[in-house]
Amino acid sequence: MDPSQENLSTEAALQLEINEWLEREEVKWRQKSRELWLKEGDRNSKFFHLSTLVRRRKNYITEIQLVSGRWIHSRDDIADYFTLKFSNVFHSSLPQIPSDMEGLLESKVSDSENALLSRVPDADKVKKVVWEMNSHKAPGPDGLPAQVAFVPDRWIAENVVLAQEVVHTFHNMKRKKGSVGFKLDFKKAYDSLEWDFILAVMRAVGFDQKVVDLIHQCISTVQFTLLLNGTKSSSFTPARGLRQGDPLSPYLFIMCADVLARLINREVARGSIKGVKLGLGAAAISKLFYADDVLLFCGAKISEVDVLMNCIDKYCLWSGQSISIEKSGIFVSKGVHRNFIAHVKNQWGFRQLSQGVKYLGVPLFLSRNKSKDFAYVKEKLEARANGWKSKSLSWMGRATLIKAVAQSSPLYTMSTCKLPKKLCNDMDGVLRKFWWSPKKSGNKCYSPMAWKELCQPLSVGGLGFRSFESFNEAMIAKLAWWVLSGAKVLVARGACKLVGSGDSILVWSDPWVPGLSNFKPLPKASLEEIPCLDVSQLMNHAKSDWNLGILNSLFDKDTIQAIQNIPKWNINQMDKWIWVKSSNGEFSVKSVFKEQESCPPKSLFAARALWMGIIGIRTDYFQLASASDLVEVVVFPNVEVVDDLLNSDIFTLKGTLILDLLWKTRNSKVYDERPVEIGGIMNSFKSLWSDHSSILKVPGSISHISLGAEGWTRPNCGVIKINCDAAVGSLFSSIAVVARDWRGKLVFTLSKKVNTIIPLQAEAEAILWAGQLSVSHGFSNVIIESDCKACVDVVNALGNCPWLIQSVMVAVVDVLSDLIFWKLCWVRRSANRAPHVFANGLSFIYLGVH
Structure with a gap:
């Protein structure tokens, strides 16, 4: 084709139109496939086509066999069959519920909380909620996503660990009578919960009638329509049940399940149920609840089991729920007589649980062959990686699948159980083959680059994949952090005590100095006798600073410097554990994994x-x-x-x-x-x-992009603007402040030395000093500017406070609250040059300009 201007313009226009139609086609198949884990912008139409076809074939029902053995094939007959089945599930059992709930529940909701709950949200909040919804998961005939959050600050691993500890105690129990555990499964737990019971529980805990009515409308004004083979059937109206995926449902369900817990607690208080003790002096455990996954424990006595079953029967009678005997079972400790086991089986129909049973997705009973116990983890991984639709993924799609799906699926099991090294290596091998040769059969494949190299961070030549063994150890470290005892191999690398009052920290045995390798100071070599001290005894009389005389007598120069670099403390604050590997002091699995996989930067060809x-x-x-x-x-x-x-x-x-x-x-x-x-x-x-x-x-x-440099600006009339900055040296830092009025006239400039070599601490000290000078000079209207965004965001409640500056930031807020008007702003370096230059070049000089 002649490369004339006209032809080039025509080609460009046609290419633009083709791209637009291709994008529309991609969006259509992406929506139909419902593969939300794949990153936005990854064009993989073949994968979307296959995902859509697989989903449709899996969800397509051609025939149903009835209880009588007869088969039905007509679409209308199948739709009527399912509609009748679900209508029966959602049909109310008309429970008899005592108005006072037998005094089990007490009012806990205050009048102010009721007023807040019954307040009508404004248009902006409604818009925010709608805008945050996933564009492919809007409510409609397809329903809502089934997975929702439960209760904040709850960790499902707690129940798994406690359950495994109870089983371990059962195996080692030497009591003749022994104990028995019940694993219960409720039939259609959400679908069978009676609305009257939900409302009665809400009234009992103190919810106002207006709030109760609002919740009643939310759960009762619903109609269900079955989507059968891509076509909607006739709708029906339920008379009970909670919708799966509704954000309200988990909270309402947990509130109602608390009634069963209180029924059991009442019997425990009466001494009718003993529970299980994990050790001498330990509290007895009678139940483990996580939503509808329930474990109950009592002594292996007919009388205790009768009382426990009465509690369950009463709860089921009130709530409309029922136990699925086929999916429930019992397990017993050593020493329990077989006659007792036979009686429980015959009386209530429970089976005795054995190997392979899971609680919250994790094996409840572990054998000596851990690879066999956790083989299901590898099998699930292989099924996902070797699925025929995954073979159509591009390199980018495979990388996303590995990171977002394949390496995330075993994390739940790995958070509570140490998987065998061989199993971890086998799972790494599954993903290695999927990465390099997804279409080839067999276990062998050509790998131009070692999997260990691919698991390195992006910055050093890897792809940021995870080694299962290292990440398993990181997840177990989270568990160790939770109990802060036992296996502290990884936790010890980052667990440190933050000095508050210093009364509960022992100088020689507790980790409390972040600047040292193991956070524990060593005594001076010349020290003949090591005194028993707590950290508070190393402070001066006012507890405002360290007592240098005592420090010099106990430690060498490097240790003294590390101690002086400890962030300022608040003597009214309790000593607490922190995780020094994260900025906010809170434990994170990511920081442990990063520590495990850390390596020096490489020089790459x-x-x-x-x-x-x-x-x-x-x-x-x-x-x-x-x-x-x-x-x-x-x-x-x-x-x-x-x-x-x-x-x-x-x-x-x-x-x-x-x-x-x-x-x-x-x-x-x-x-x-x-x-x-x-x-x-x-x-x-x-x-x-x-x-x-x-x-x-x-x-x-x-x-x-704006390339213009930002400069210092004058404040409003009557306002003093103070700019502050810090310069960090090898042994100490210097901080400087420059104060100017609304006319741009210099009020004062000051600088001083601070005992820290950490930039964030030095910047926080500069802000604190600026605030203190504002109060001491009698200013009433002040604007403080700093180029440290982390510190500014903390004071303005826009970010989490790093543990290094927690005490300093508390002091900043206290000081500034004494002013009539104050404002802390973040500015670029170009607008903060005066204190920057002053801190770097004129440290320790008091200019005395007023």
């Missing part, structure tokens, strides 16, 4: 850094090459540029796209002897840039 370009990894994975000298020179040049430009996704994105295109063009020239066409390269770049920029939602040109 350009060819090794760019190897992913051959197999089509997109930009967000292509950035693993940034450690290469070649790529770093191009993408992250070592030149002075505006921060906005260097740090922007646009700059990095364009650089990596150009590198990718140059590499592929070079390969086409060398191996395929294709001529290099600059116009073709530019068109390819424009197309790639359009795709990637739309995914990242960035503007189409760098011209959108």
